[in-house]
Amino acid sequence: MPTGVAMRDARDQLFDAAERVLLRDGPSALTSRAVTTEAGCAKGVLHRHFTDFDAFLAELVRxxxxxxxxxxxxxxxxxxxxxxxxxxxxxxxxxxxxxxxxxxxxxxxxxxxxxxxxxxxxxxxxxxxxxxxxxxxxxxxxxxxxxxxxxxxxxxxxxxxxxxxxxxxxxxxxxxxxxxxxxxxxxxxxxxxx
Incomplete structure (x- = not known):
């Protein structure tokens, strides 16, 4: 996704992308890069919504x-x-x-x-x-x-x-x-x- 284009429901899209990576490739493949690539967005989108990747994962589980x-x-x-x-x-x-x-x-x-x-x-x-x-x-x-x-x-x-x-x-x-x-x-x- 190009920089500057708003992502609708970014949090949910990132969670859904993380689930797809997790189901397809397992926990060891779950990285911020894998999630944002799967979601089709820049890596910075994840970090705008979460302080770090473990914070993202904790919110996904919650x-x-x-x-x-x-x-x-x-x-x-x-x-x-x-x-x-x-x-x-x-x-x-x-x-x-x-x-x-x-x-x-x-x-x-x-x-x-x-x-x-x-x-x-x-x-x-x-x-x-x-x-x-x-x-x-x-x-x-x-x-x-x-x-x-x-x-x-x-x-x-x-x-x-x-x-x-x-x-x-x-x-x-x-x-x-x-x-x-x-x-x-x-x-x-x-x-x-x-």
Missing amino acids: DRIGRLDDQAAALRDRAGAGTLADNLADALTALFGSVAVAIVGLVTSRDDLRARLRRTTPTGIPLVTEATAMIASYLTAERELGRITADADVDTLAPTLIGAVHMLFADRKGTPPETEAVRRTVTTVIAAVV
């Missing part, structure tokens, strides 16, 4: 965490409808079928980024921590409706589900797991409390 709010609300709204296994499998597939797996790799591979994110997410892995809370909230709603046992430990079930399904999606370059594999994993994890 933005993607913020998107979980809508997913969490939609999942809670499904409490009492459909099957638990289907609701959880659909939510976890949507979560890990997106850029989430790549963002987890990004966060774990960059010490400075993790340090910045600790200011707002002091424990756990950012994005995974919020996704775990989303699943725990849904399981709590289902427990209140009596669809899982009253003694179900949702604070253990939620991270167990996140971890088990994350492992199915962890091969960023491989074929995503089939829907049935995700449902089978979810069904196994929740079997004792249904």
Whole structure:
């Protein structure tokens, strides 16, 4: 993009470009030059909106965490409808079928980024921590409706589900797991409390 031409929604365009680079080439390829080239703008555009590249990456992760709010609300709204296994499998597939797996790799591979994110997410892995809370909230709603046992430990079930399904999606370059594999994993994890 030529100098002096205003970029509409520069922040969102830069975030979307970063996601494309991250998904296509992985965390090690994510540089300010790669992002601005992908976005079709001068490198200075990124630095006009963010103090440095790690500040940009931290805001990217926070933005993607913020998107979980809508997913969490939609999942809670499904409490009492459909099957638990289907609701959880659909939510976890949507979560890990997106850029989430790549963002987890990004966060774990960059010490400075993790340090910045600790200011707002002091424990756990950012994005995974919020996704775990989303699943725990849904399981709590289902427990209140009596669809899982009253003694179900949702604070253990939620991270167990996140971890088990994350492992199915962890091969960023491989074929995503089939829907049935995700449902089978979810069904196994929740079997004792249904």
